Amino acid sequence: MTFDVIDYIAECFAEGGLPARITGKFVVLRNGEHRVAVFAPRELAVYHANIVERFLAGRGIAGRYNPRGDAFRPATDAWHIEGGGLWDWDRAGGLVEIYGRSRSYGSVGLDLLAADLRETGAFDGATVVARR
Secondary structure, three states, X not given: OEEEEEEOHHHHOOOOOOOOEXXXXXXXXXXXXXXXXXXXXXXXXXXXXXXXXXXXXXXXXXXXXXXXXXXXXXXXXXXEEEEEEEEEEEOOOOXXXXXXXXXXXXXXXXXXXXXXXXXXXXXXXXXXXXXX
């Protein structure tokens, strides 16, 4: 299975540069044997659904929000949303913590995700840990 990391961090802070600490939400999606972790700063994602919509729209995939507006479902069965959580990146300390769960999509295996993120060198090679 392939694994990719996508983040919307740079586009959120493009003008002012990256702050020393960034927090936000993430979701993990799967398309067959392709798994993707998508991270967004809290400034871009009130709900995990906002991340899902943005990611899918970037691939030309439509979908729709539920009546409360806190869950976005793709109009195709090709993409499955595994779950989501929260993250905190202390850039000065070189540490990323992933934790929690999405109310709309549920949780993911945080230990496995942390290992995958470390292996890819995401977050400029910061140490990635699962917070309990």
